[in-house]
Amino acid sequence: EVQLVESGGGVVQPGGSLRLSCAASGFSFSDYWMHWVRQAPGTGLFCVSRINNDGRITNYADSVKGRFTISRDNAKNTLYLQMNSLRVEDTAVYYCIRGNRVGVIPAGFDFWGQGSPVAVSS
Amino acid sequence: DVQMTQSPSTLSASVGDRATITCRASQSIDSWVAWYQQKPGKAPKLLIYKASTLESGVPSRFSGSGSGTVFTLTISSLQPGDFATYYCQLYNFYPYTFGQGTKLEIK
Numbered sequence: 001e002v003q004l005v006e007s008g009g010g011v012v013q014p015g016g017s018l019r020l021s022c023a024a025s026g027f028s029f030s031d032y033w034m035h036w037v038r039q040a041p042g043t044g045l046f047c048v049s050r051i052n053n054d055g056r057i058t059n060y061a062d063s064v065k066g067r068f069t070i071s072r073d074n075a076k077n078t079l080y081l082q083m084n085s086l087r088v089e090d091t092a093v094y095y096c097i098r099g100n101r102v103g104v105i106p107a108g109f110d111f112w113g114q115g116s117p118v119a120v121s122s
Numbered sequence: 123d124v125q126m127t128q129s130p131s132t133l134s135a136s137v138g139d140r141a142t143i144t145c146r147a148s149q150s151i152d153s154w155v156a157w158y159q160q161k162p163g164k165a166p167k168l169l170i171y172k173a174s175t176l177e178s179g180v181p182s183r184f185s186g187s188g189s190g191t192v193f194t195l196t197i198s199s200l201q202p203g204d205f206a207t208y209y210c211q212l213y214n215f216y217p218y219t220f221g222q223g224t225k226l227e228i229k
Contacts, residue, residue: 045158045166045209047217059216095165100177106213107172108156112165 009116022096033099038092128221145210
C-alpha cells in the first residue's frame, strides 16, 4: 500500500523557518517525481515545488522561489521542503504527492499525503 | 502562464442527476488535464488524467472529455458520496495550474 506521511508542520512567526518531511512507503520511491502542493484555508490548490526522481531537477512556483528548497533522500525514502523567510500568506496545509505516470508520460497526482498544516502568524 | 477557468463554482443537484463541470484553458493544452475530488478535511483524490482516462478504482459513472481548451467532467448518475468539491488541473508546464474548484452540493 502506498503511503505518504508528512511531518514538521506547525506555527511559526513571520520570517521564521520550518522543514517539512514526507516519509514514503509501499512503492519504489526513487522511480517517481515528487511534489508539494498547498491549500490555504478555504481556498483552492496551488503547486509549490517538484523534484525529479534522482533529485537533480527542481522547480518552484514564483512566489516561493529563493525561500523554499525541495530535496529528497532516496536511501531514506523521504521528501523534504525547507521553508525559510516564511510569510503570513504561506499559511496552508501542505501536501506531499507522488507524480503519477504511465510509462514515462505524466498522468496527474495519484497519491497524496494527509497534509501538514503550517500557520505563519505573529 | 496558462489560466484555467472552472465553472460553475457551485452546482446544486440531486441523487441520480447528471452533473457536468467545465474547465476552460486560456490557450490550447492538448489533453494534459486531470480531475480531482476533495471531501472536507481530506486530501484530493485523482479521478481522471489525460483528459479522459479513468484512474484505476474510480467508478465508471465518472467520465472526462475534451481537448485543446475546453474540458468537462461528467458524473452520469450522482451518488450520495459524490457530493464534494472538484478541481481540474493542467499539467503540461510547471507550475501546474488548478481550477478554482466546483462545490457539488445536494439540492
